[in-house]
Amino acid sequence: MQFPTRLRFPVSGLRFPVSGLRFPVSAFQFPAFPISRFSVFPIFASGFFLLLSPLFLLFRFSCFALGLGVAVSAATAQPLVRTTAASLRLPLAAPATAxxxxxxxxxxxxxxxxxxxxxxxxxxxxxxxxxxxxxxxxxxxxxxxxxxxxxxxxxxxxxxxxxxxxxxxxxxxxxxxxxxxxxxxxxxxxxxxxxxxxxxxxxxxxxxxxxxxxxxxxxxxxxxxxxxxxxxxxxxxxxxxxxxxxxxxxxxxxxxxxxxxxxxxxxxxxxxxxxxxxxxxxxxxxxxxxxxxxxxxxxxxxxxxxxxxxxxxxxxxxxxxxxxxxxxxxxxxxxxxxxxxxxxxxxxxxxxxxxxxxxxxxxxxxxxxxxxxxxxxxxxxxxxxxxxxxxxxxxxxxxxxxxxxxxxxxxxxxxxxxxxxxxxxxxxxxxxxxxxxxxxxxxxxxxxxxxxxxxxxxxxxxxxxxxxxxxxxxxxxxxxxxxxxxxxxxxxxxAPAAGAAPLPETLSATGAFANLATLAPAPGLVAYEPNVSFWSDHAVKRRWFALTDPAARFGFSADGHWNLPAGAVWVKHFDLETTRGNPATARRVETRFLVKTAEGSYGVTYRWNDAQTDAVLVPDAGADQTITVTENGLARPQSWRFPSRAECLACHTPAAGHALSFNTRQLNRNDFLGTLAAAGYLAGAPASAAGLPALARADDPAASLEHRARSYLDANCASCHRPDGTALGSWDARSLVPLTLAGLVNGPLLDHGGDASARVIVPGDPARSRLLQRMSVRGPGQMPAVATRERDLAGEALLRAWILALAAPAPAAPPSRLVNLAARAPVSPTGELIAGFVLGPGAPRRVLVRAAGPALAGFGVGGTLADPTLTVYGPDSSVRVAAANDDWTANLPGVTSVVLGRAFLAAGAFSFPVGSADAAVLADLGAGAYTARVTGANASGVALVEVYDVEDATVAGSGARLVNTAIRARVGTGADVLIPGFVVGPGAPKTLLLRAVGPTLGAAPFNVPGVLAQPGLTLFVGSQAVAANRGWNGAANAAEIRAAAARVGAFALPEGSRDAALLVTLPPGSYTLQVAGENNATGNVLVELYEVP
CATH class of the missing domain: 2.120.10.30 (TolB, C-terminal domain)
Structure with a gap:
């Protein structure tokens, strides 16, 4: 595809070649601003959440194989009424040390x-x-x-x-x-x-x-x-x-x-x-x-x-x-x-x-x-x-x-x-x-x-x-x-003088159950069940949670960790059928607790006595027991492990969110989220769970094989296999991560087990798929490494079926494409917000460009730009204005507020209040490179610039379309952040080159002053980071990044430069980029997005 040879910026006399939409953008240092600063944007028809939400706030996570989960009494006729768990006698601080x-x-x-x-x-x-x-x-x-x-x-x-x-x-x-x-x-x-x-x-x-x-x-x-x-x-x-x-x-x-x-x-x-x-x-x-x-x-x-x-x-x-x-x-x-x-x-x-x-x-x-x-x-x-x-x-x-x-x-x-x-x-x-x-x-x-x-x-x-x-x-x-x-x-x-209460020596002394014989929970303990249970060696499990503080609530997150208050307690009870498949032979084995403390969490477990009347506290080092079970008519010993307190913390880490299944994807079932919110247990939950993620059971006929397999991996592996987890391998078990970025399919190995051709998963070849191999053994090298001594044959069968299915040709899908770019950043008399975009060859394309300031206040964003002015510059001259707008209701001739409102709806954009000072341009633009400039009439404030391809993304045509977008802005710290986002429209996965250029902008021919010395580029799905780079030469696919830049006509990044780049293949959906400076650094940076043919 041929692009115009030069893109001219009418700002500060800067001229950048089209090959990369060379606008000097800014460093973005992501601060730990509080959640209350922002409100999560709804996902509109386009699926773009507009980058105003606190997408990057929580990155910390934590063992204890609870496999916690979901729905409580959603099936009961009585509404859930919140009760404080006043009878619980577990200390709210971890056992004391010297x-x-x-x-x-x-x-x-x-x-x-x-x-x-x-x-x-x-x-x-x-x-x-x-x-x-x-x-x-x-x-x-x-x-x-x-x-x-x-x-x-x-x-x-x-x-x-x-x-x-x-x-x-x-x-x-x-x-x-x-x-x-x-x-x-x-x-x-x-x-x-x-x-x-x-x-x-x-x-x-x-x-x-x-x-x-x-x-x-x-x-x-x-x-x-x-x-x-x-x-x-x-x-x-x-x-x-x-x-x-x-x-x-x-x-x-x-x-x-x-x-x-x-x-x-x-x-x-x-x-x-x-x-x-x-x-x-x-x-x-x-x-x-x-x-x-x-x-x-x-x-x-x-x-x-x-x-x-x-x-x-x-x-x-x-x-x-x-x-x-x-x-x-x-x-x-x-x-x-x-x-x-x-x-x-x-x-x-x-x-x-x-x-x-x-x-x-x-x-x-x-x-x-x-x-x-x-x-x-x-x-x-x-x-x-x-x-x-x-x-x-x-x-x-x-x-x-x-x-x-x-x-x-x-x-x-x-x-x-x-x-x-x-x-x-x-x-x-x-x-x-x-x-x-x-x-x-x-x-x-x-x-x-x-x-x-x-x-x-x-x-x-x-x-x-x-x-x-x-x-x-x-x-x-x-x-x-x-x-x-x-x-x-x-x-x-x-440590301060010992004052923490000792751990109860028996289960009955914990106060968790009103009737130990029937396991009737004490008031305040709420039963629940996860979408996908962690494998626990054939055990049948029951679960409860409680809050000991009457004022505490869980903090909702759609795709990240929930905020778990100190004093939250989770209980999981294990029964084991001594004759497989016969519930009448079940015996009580252990009951575990996970307690959220102000500093983190701790886990303890209680071992049931032979009389099945009570359970005793398991020592700190854990314990083992051999239980005789009958399977397929034959008696055999089963080794049962009571986890040590260290084993609990091997999985229940801060990085994993402490309570492994107390999150949206596990609890989103049977309107349980709404039940929790209505009872006062959950803060910040949306009115409807529609569109929220949910893991799928292995036998769910409505879910795809891939979703069921990845749900299994999420529940059983993601506590360790995640970017900041403890697992050494580079694959990511979180189900929200696009499969193309998860490192699963043909993913590299640290330990190939003697077969250099093995990979994490080899499509169509279970024997060379190391993930399945390690699931299929017990002992040294087994996976999961803790909390299991029995193979999960059903889980293995599920993953084997998925691995075989991966070899089948993917169903034909139309090409996907970029349909939307947006970014939020501060605007000041000395710092403008600039968005650039390229329309490929073809007939004119209808494009919606918006500059939101006052409208952002409705989403909880403070310090917004009171009166943004939007100017769109055309490709043929640095001084030619293709379109401009100050107040959106006073638009270009022939473009009324009604027409604009329909365009907002078609693009999936949130509406502007009637008479607001936000700006918008709707224009039919031909092939070429364009620049959208947002200024504030000598005022300062936060603004959002958006570029939408309004044409129907599902209809193939010969018209011009978005093939390259970029953002430039000056960014500080705190709320003054640059958050670029984009949408890949429906169709097949799209390969994109994403770049954050800082140091190269400071050199000839750009000579941009005040560049960010070392931008870090992170790609997010929702609030979760799925790919990152700092220094493009250090990327494992640096050669491919270099070749892709040449293929799309982007200017070459110097070898060894500290600019950042990602080459990724993404399925349709909404994505967000974070560009961060090291150690709170600020400066100009150019953020570029290219479609790679």
Whole structure:
């Protein structure tokens, strides 16, 4: 398709080529403004919600396999009457621990922090490694108001998905040279896309940088000297701690290259690559040190090998002969899977390390010279996935290991405390689990610290999920924790004096039931049922919820998490038929509780006694029971797991919304939403549930096979498999995510199970669909990882049928197209709101362009532009006005308010009040590029600009149509945000190129001042983020983005630029973009949308 060669902007003399509708748009920093600022717009005929709603407010979510759900007494004749659950005696705070965590520096945010380091000898500065690519620092931690500054920005080099907390790539570690004060050297470990002798793609890099000689608070990004750049075939298990030891050598921990079960066979090799161990390097090139053996990863002359490294000159390993010239003599220790954080004991120089397990054990190791820690022959103290360990290996056992998932799923190594702030912790090793949130101390054996210890030497200190690293406050010596999921640094502090009520020891003591024999709930407990139940090993379940605060209500969200008030309680009871299919044989097994607290949530469970008269509190560590069941006429044992409290929190995370099924898609059935609202339990619910999402049961004849299968995945997998969830895979189980963006169909794998051709789902091929494979096993590698020990054969059959159906040709559908663009942003005398659009070749097209100001007040938007003026400029001259309007009822000749009102209705746009000062233009426009300019007569305020293709999108024709749209505006913070949105009309999925251009606008030929230095681009469906990019070169499909830009005629983005781009294929529907500046930055940015043929 050919486009006009030049689009001229009549604003500030700017002229931009048509290829991208080059209007300098603005950075949009999305603030955490309160929901009350906005009202959700209804979905009109066009399906476009107009971007005025709080689409981006809630991104935080949380275990406990409740599978909570939906309809209560909708089937009863009596209306639901709200009653306070006054009899419940569960404490409204989590069980007390000796310590707790608090924000160390309130008001300071660090993007996915993983490490906190202070240079040698300093007592004020604290440097924070942000996984997304920056090293930030606090100049003075003791200041009355500490501030955050950027020390080094490597976001243009680091390969990472900036919005994903589970992506193990990124900037991972920092170590200051012992003589940093004099030489200014520091070292970093990060992932980078590069080309080396080993290939093109993801690499791990160890590099040295130097501080700016003119400013000790700024690093010189041009001073990079790589030491190692190693090809990495998988994105996970990058290890990555950097430390200078007491001997002055640099130590680096390395994972096994990734995947699963040591699929690259790196863990017991000394003669291949730099994986699965700890390296010890001489970065000072001391006399007597040795040159490393040749390897494609080594940058010659940048480091040497200490002569006393354990494998210098060896000719065998594990009983197998080696070529000494091929040995990686840099290794200090081997046999590690994914060592995540290590530290030296400042009192004695011992090296402690946490190694993340495959799925059975998490371990703490004391690393010694030449130690082999067993992976993949061993996993903790258990046998690993690899059989037949060599007799000569001599594995070193962990000092402590704990079960996965009973106590956690991802260990974070910590530090040995040697300060004076915590007298009871001196000499103890502190560590945490990223998933369960448990923070422990371990007391080593004083005489033989390498000796494995018992549980009596391990103490639970506190609970806080998402801890990715430990550090020390250089001024106070306080223990700091890097909370990756909350983007903050936490401080370990003594818990307030114990005042919380203890957990009831029996179910009867909880006050949840008025009659335990019949399980009649106490007043205030409301029965409900979800649309799709979580699989629970054949159990038959009943559910109730309660609010203990008479003033509290649940906060409604159409497609996101509901706001759950503190004091909300959910109860789930499990019966198990001992003869499958015979309800008369059901026995009571357990009753679980989830309690929402002010800080988060906690879960506990009660085990029914053999007499079935009461249930007793299950210990913190959980419990197991074997139950004899009869299935198909044969008796067999069934293993039942009572979850530990850590297992509860593995699923019920803040990222998952705590109560997993207390949301619209699970509760939208039988008018249960209306029932809750009418009874006073639910605030903000719409009058009708029509059009709201709802999961579908596997046997729902009215639902498509795809919707039923994806509903199953949503209920059973989405608590972990989501962008900010704990699962490592890149696929997204949320049903609202378009299938083309979910990473399911032909999605890449971290662990291919020995079949390199396997994918998450391979259409038509269940045997190569890893998702189904892992559902079909129980034991190591099973999915879900917790809360089940029995296969769900019906669920497997559902997914198998869907996988087979995916191979069938899709029904023919007419092409879809862009039919609507809108954006909301502030307008001022110095900052205009500009929308651009291109109509492709063909006959003139009827287009509706609107500028809403006063009308927005009806949607709860404050500070609106009182009297917007709309001018549409044509394609043939920068001064030609195609159409203009000030007040919509005083429109162009021949276009009356009645005609405009009909156009509003046809476009699905909300109406303007009669006589309002909002503006609108309805015009028949020919092919070419157009600009819509919104000004405010020297006034300021928020305005909404909209462009609608009014022609019937379902009728094929030869007329001109929207093929490219763009927005430019100056954006601040708070309510002054730019929210572009668009609609894909009916038909087949449409491929679109979406770009947020900032830095490139500041260079020739555009020369736009005040551009946003690094825009982040996020695509939303409703309030949920489904795709994101910051730095287009770092995208996995960067080559495709480059080719698509050339195909649609967009100007090329420079290689390595910090502009953002997404190339996505979207089904018909309404979508929203967020363009955000890093660290509240503002500036001009261009947002572009292209149809890609």
């Amino acid at each position: 310590y707790t965590t608090t924000r160390a520096f309130p008001g300071l945010t660090f993007t996915q922090p993983v490490s906190a380091v202070t240079p040698p000898g300093e007592s004020r500065r604290l440097f924070v490694v942000e996984k997304t690519g920056r090293i930030s620092f606090i100049p003075d931690v003791a200041a009355a108001t500490p501030e955050r500054r950027v020390f080094l920005d490597l976001t243009d080099r680091v390969a990472v998905t900036p919005t994903s907390t589970s992506d193990e790539r990124g900037l991972l570690a920092l170590a200051f040279h012992p003589r940093f004060a004099s030489n200014g050297f520091f070292y970093v470990w990060y992932t980078v896309n590069a080309t080396t002798a080993a290939g093109t793609g993801l690499h791990n890099r160890l590099a040295r940088f130097r501080v700016n000689p003119a400013d000790p608070n700024v690093a010189d990004p041009a001073s990079e000297t790589p030491l190692l750049t190693q090809r990495d075939e998988a994105s996970n298990h990058n290890g990555g701690e950097l430390l200078f030891g007491p001997d002055g050598y640099l130590y680096l921990s390395l994972g096994d290259e990734g995947g699963g079960n040591d699929q690259f066979a790196n863990s017991q090799r000394l003669d291949r690559d730099f994986f699965a161990g700890v390296l010890r390097l001489d970065v000072d090139l001391r006399p007597g040190s040795l040159a490393p053996n040749p390897h494609p990863a080594v940058h010659a002359g940048t480091y040497a090998v200490p002569p006393d490294n354990p494998w210098v000159g060896v000719a065998s390993f594990n009983g197998t002969a080696l070529n000494p010239a091929a040995v990686r003599t840099e290794f200090w220790a081997v046999g590690l899977r994914n060592p995540w954080r290590m530290s030296f004991d400042s009192a004695n120089g011992r090296l402690w390390l946490g190694d993340v397990g495959q799925g059975a054990r998490e371990e703490i190791n004391l690393v010694v010279r030449g130690g082999n820690y067993g992976w993949s022959f061993r996993e903790g103290n258990l046998a690993g996935p690899r059989a037949n360990p060599p007799a000569a290996a001599g594995f070193v056992p962990p000092v402590w290991d704990y079960p996965n998932p009973a106590q956690g799923q991802s260990v974070t190594g910590g530090l040995v405390y040697r300060g004076s702030r915590y007298p009871d912790l001196v000499g103890k090793y502190l560590f945490a689990d990223f998933v369960s949130g448990r923070i422990w101390s371990l007391e080593p054996d004083a005489a033989r610290p390498e000796t494995p210890v018992g549980a009596d030497r391990v103490r639970l200190l506190a609970t806080d999920g998402g801890i990715a690293g430990f550090g020390l406050d250089p001024a106070t010596g306080d223990i700091l924790l890097c909370d990756l999921t909350e983007n903050s640094l936490k401080r370990l502090v003594a």
